[in-house]
Amino acid sequence: MSEAPAKQLLHLVIGGEMSALEGVEFKNLDEVDIVGVYPNYASAYAVWKQKAQMTVDNAEMRYFIVHMHKLLDPAQTS
Template structure:
């Protein structure tokens, strides 16, 4: 299975959380097949809004959500 990563962001109610104000206004940056590409996209999006503390971008490991047992954490 491909390791799919999603990068998205938007305005949050509190910068310490991921409680987005308006899900209809989420900025979907894109889907990426490896973490390095996703991280580069995340850095670019985050840099564009660096002066706005209420804007937050994240990388979501979709492959972990689709098959959580595939990558069990090391003990």
């Protein structure tokens, strides 16, 4: 019996310096780090964690995981 392939749930990892410690507004959009798009949350989380740890000394630098699959298909429940 063949196993069905895992459903592709795209996630974007993005980061940059924030204009303030509270809130989510980038200081300079030209310097936003678009790390990449990943096929599932687990692989996006691994990259997010690595990037966040690399910038731990900069309190203004933050990285995010964007659930692109929810933006592309809002009716999707996963």
